[in-house]
Amino acid sequence: MTLLRNPVIRGFAPDPSLVRVDDWYYVATSSFEWFPTIPIHRSRDLTDWEYAGHVRGAAPGGSLAGVPDSGGIWAPSLSWDGDRFWMVYSIVRSVGTPYFDTDTYVTTATDVDGTWSAPRRIAGHGFDPALFHEGGRVWLLNLQNDHRPGGRRFAGIVLTELDRETLSPIGDTHLLLQHERLVEGPKVVRRDGWYYLVLAEGGTGFEHGVLVARSRELTGPYVLDDGPLLTSRDDPSLPLQKAGHGELVRTPGGDWVLSHLAARPLRTPDGLRCTLGRETAIQAVTWDAEGWPRMRHGGAHPAVEVDIPTEPRPLGRRADSADPLGWPWSTLRAAPDPSWADATSHPGRIRLRGRHGPESWWAHSLLARRITEHRAEAEVTVEARPRTFTQAAGLVLWYNTEAYLALDLTWAEPEGEGQCGQQWRGGGRTVLSLVERDEAGTRQVAVVDVDADRALTLGVTTDGAEARFWYVRDGVRTPVGSPLDFGRLSDDHGSKLRFTGAMAGIHAVDLVDAGFTADFTGFRLDCR
Incomplete structure (x- = not known):
């Protein structure tokens, strides 16, 4: 066991997308209007993390000029198909309007710090895209946005198969789930014959949470668990607030962990203030008798200290960048x-x-x-x-x-x-x-x-x-x-x-x- 202390990536590292490749874990986080675009960190034991590179060229033309504050690259999703890394993300060009005006892109690389392919724009229904790989096929998950007057801006989660080479849509788009509460950030993982749909719920503020639904078929129908897997919204005294936007990953030993975002608030006369932004945290997960994921420490609240079923492993740290304007500069x-x-x-x-x-x-x-x-x-x-x-x-x-x-x-x-x-x-x-x-x-x-x-x-x-x-x-x-x-x-x-x-x-x-x-x-x- 290794004792992990959250957040593991501290200060402005939101919407973590976690993937394991062999004995390395990689996390990609949102960069919004900032460069370097889509920072990536890596770890061998889930506790000790280092900057590993970023997706160079994620902004077509090398510019996000004119993108509003908190626009730009939202919630990138990192995945591995057994041969290469895939990154799918949206550039949001309108914030605070019904439209969002998103452009969705896919890029691939054999090394996260290597050369990423030129981003290819694909058809998308909204922000928070993710990819699911199975049997040589690739599927795009998306939030569906309805911008019309009276429409639901968060109108459900949809799934579309993509041609692996052209990235064009194949067949129909499937509506997987709609919910009375706002749901976004979809991720799919398969376990014991079930497809688990992991969702960010309730927005990305103090009402945030992680919901899980499941289905025997990738295209649904999906049934929601009885309550949230993770949230801090019912207890403002918790040191980790805004817990949500999760992704389930299996360790080499068969255990499971959940990456998620969280924030460490200051308690001021004007209320809670999260000056450090939203950060990356990790929790240990177990599975109940009915096959649903649960926090291993019990309940649904995020823990600061977590025993992770890994052994401490040195990073073999990369040499500091020779670029005097490189990371940690932005x-x-x-x-x-x-x-x-x-x-x-x-x-x-x-x-x-x-x-x-x-x-x-x-x-x-x-x-x-x-x-x-x-x-x-x-x-x-x-x-x-x-x-x-x-x-x-x-x-x-x-x-x-x-x-x-x-x-x-x-x-x-x-x-x-x-x-x-x-x-x-x-x-x-x-x-x-x-x-x-x-x-x-x-x-x-x-x-x-x-x-x-x-x-x-x-x-x-x-x-x-x-x-x-x-x-x-x-x-x-x-x-x-x-x-x-x-x-x-x-x-x-x-x-x-x-x-x-x-x-x-x-x-x-x-x-x-x-x-x-x-x-x-x-x-x-x-x-x-």
């Missing part, structure tokens, strides 16, 4: 520009060229890393010469274009002069500007004069739902402004759909000619 809506790093002449330096502002869905120069614990500290040294208020560069805590906190080196009018915008007349001063952004707009919290000719070290410390920004002056950390509400950078703040997680990173802005550059060195992010 970028918005496109891969990082290779020119941002020059490992030959300036090892360790990142030079960002300013582009659109932080609320752009198109061309934002931002590099960020996932925050994985409720206490964290980020620090970086920046050197830049802003000459106008349209230029800025600095340290940012990021959720999306409507939720971020930023401490930026920028330009301001001479002290005592209002915002007249005539920076081309000369004069002015270099300042640190602390801003916070939420759905009500952007507010400047503090302005501090700084020396324009010196590199500055900027930092931020988060503790629970509080964020404190600072900079180093004469070797001493000097606070900038008052503590800010980090809880707004969570899945749960505001009224719009939010599906990602808080990040810490660096960015640069130039709204005139994209000529402004900023040099960053010594970035660190410590989570504890």
